[in-house]
Amino acid sequence: MVGIFNWYGIPHTIKKRIKAIKKAGFDSTSMWIDEEGYLEIDPDSIPQLIRDNGLFLEYAHAPYSRINTLWDSGKARDMEEELRKHIDYCARHQIPILVIHVTKGFRVKEANERGIGVLKNIVRYAKDKNVLIAAENTKQNSVLETVFESIEDRTLGLCFDTSHDNLHGDPKLSLLERYRDRVLCFHISDNDGLVDDHWIPHQGKVDWEAFIKMVPKEYKGVLNLEVLPKQKGMNEETFLREAYTAIREIERKIRHI
16 A cells, blocks of 8 residues: 655645545555644544545654653653553544654653653553554664664554655664564655655655665555655645655565565
8 A cells, every 4th residue: 555644735624635645546644643723623533534535544643842851750751641642542543553753853862761661651551552653763763773672562663764764864774674573654755865855755865776675575554655845836636646656666666576
């Protein structure tokens, strides 16, 4: 299956975007958990709206503006409660995966016992709710690596973001290679190696042939795009058609290697 995140930088209503995603040929989409009231509809109505339009809902993405408090001994408990709330949302709506960040920016230099303890609690809670937790590679891969080495439960896995890896992978794709048996989902996009642009594949400098060879053969989940138009004012139908064509070609190559 191939999918695309339901926010792709073209400001239509969520209902129109979901219909456009289906019309473009995608099998799946994914969603942001709205806790700030930005969306124009009740967040609890979104999963069924997606399914009513014939799309698979692969994951919900948790907000991460306050995620660094996970590593703050005075505030970690509050973050634990917030993450539990997002797990409850996924469980309530039968969403199989919750995507989280474990850091924001470069402020968290290393993982600590308090944060690891919170994440262990969260993983246990998610396991009881039949929800998987996918931690995304962002800027501080060393923290993410410590998390994976500290928590062996496969309820916790990797959401591998190709754009983030192109900017911060050291070396590139090493995280995907090291944790290939823990990949739960993907954020697939391109950039110029300087800015987190999230373009359609082959519009930037990501080494797609290397990525295709590195995707675990055991992975049978969605190849999910998280992309934005490279040019402002791009026609939505054209953008989605180009995105769909690009990810189908990547899928074809992965399945035939």
